[in-house]
Amino acid sequence: MSTKLTSLSHGGGCGCKIAPAVLSEMLSKLPAAAIFPKLLVGTETSDDAAVYWLNDEQALVATTDFFMPIVDDAFDFGRIAATNAISDIYAMGGTPIMALAIVGMPVNLLPIEDIQQILAGGAAVCAAAGIPIAGGHSIDAPEPIYGLVAMGLVHPKQLKKNSDAKAGDVLILGKPLGIGILGTAMKKGLLDDAGYQQLIDTTTQLNMVGSDLAKLAGVHALTDVTGFGLLGHLLEVCRGAKLTANVLANDLPLLSAAVGFAQQGIGPGAIERNLASFGQDVDFAEQVPDWQQRIMADAQTSGGLLVACSAETVDEVMALFKAQGFAQAAVIGQLAEGEARVLVA
Known part of the structure; x- marks a missing residue:
């Protein structure tokens, strides 16, 4: 490939997201939304997608997600972006039905062949999910951007x-953490082939299990862990449900290739932005080292599902994860009555 995709953008993957506190401030002056009785999920609880009631058997799930390259390989970039976008459908318990492509490319800088490979990567993931890319929109942009509008039922x-x-729900995380850290190591030329393969394997694994998890009565909430890191997205759950989360740092599943880089302080700038945004709503015990704090705030691109389920349902949830290839799925903590915050021990 003649051009390194990551050299054309100022950020990559879900690390491009605007920091939670800044985003909250940006949205704070919007007028109150009109009441639409059929809108089951809007912006109120920071959920992963909007949901609109169609009939007693069906509701439409709609979301959009796009970003700049996290890797240099064009086909892999397309795959990662598409997997990430479709994940929001699974995180609401839905099944995707179709997608529209969002394409912004610096056509004077990036060879047409590379753009074709990005689109091919996205199409390959949609085919694996069993849905068509039914259309989309493209613009000539200064930085490469790719993603999807995804719709499901x-x-x-x-x-x-x-x-x-x-309260009392057990927290289970489906994929290991460290994606943003590996992406940064790759940009610095520090990531070996094995580490790159870990990065690609986890970011292109579709969270299809969400559709099956939703059928379990004991599963009460789902979300996917992306740009705000594990702590940011867990905070959204805590705020929505008005609960306190207790997380055990040593129980977190981690990408093995990311641990050494995390201990060296290597990672995307989004880590600092995320940590600053949490404020007093995240409290780390003294024994939790800095590198573990950072990996919990690491911006995940196409990260895992975070499940809140009854204690009686844990075995069923873990069995579904394992059966569908999520080998590192793990119990990471529990929810309790209290203020909307996260306590990490």
Whole structure:
């Protein structure tokens, strides 16, 4: 490939997201939304997608997600971006039905062949998910941008919202952390082939298991961990449900290739932005080292599903994860009555 994709953008993957506190301030002056009775999920609880009631058996799940390259390989970039976008459908308990492509490319800098490979990567993931890319929109942009508008269906009674988590729920994370750290190491030329393969394997693994998890009555809430890191997205659950999360740092699943880089302080700038945004809502015990704090705030691109389920449902949830190839899925903590915050021990 003649051009390194990451050299054409100022950020990459979900690390491009605007920091949570800044985004909250930007949205704070918007007028109150009109009441639409059929809109089951809007912006109120920071859920992963909007959901609109169609009938007693179906609700439409709609989301959009796009970003700049996290890797240099064009086909892999397309795959990662598409996997990440579709994940929001699974995180609501839905099943995707189709997608539209969002394409912004510096056509004078990037060879047409590379752009074709980006689109091919996205199409390959959609084919694996069993959905068409039915259209889209493209612009000539100064930096490469690719993503999808994804749409799906969910039974209204199986819809999983952040605000539905319950005190006593066990927290389970489906994929290991460290994606943003590996992406940064790659940009610095520090990542070996094995580490790159870990990065690609996890970011292109579709979170299809979400559709099956939603059918379990004991699963109360789902979300996917992306640009705000594990702590940021867990905070959204805590705020939506008005609960306190207790997380055990040593129980977190981690990408093995990312641990050494994390201990060296290597990672995307989004880590500092995320940590600053949490403020007093995240409290680390003294024994939690800095590198573990950072990896919990690491911006994940196409990260894992975070599940809040009853203690009686844990074995079923873990069995579904393992059966669908999520080998590192792990119990990481529990929700309790209290202020909307995260306590890490």
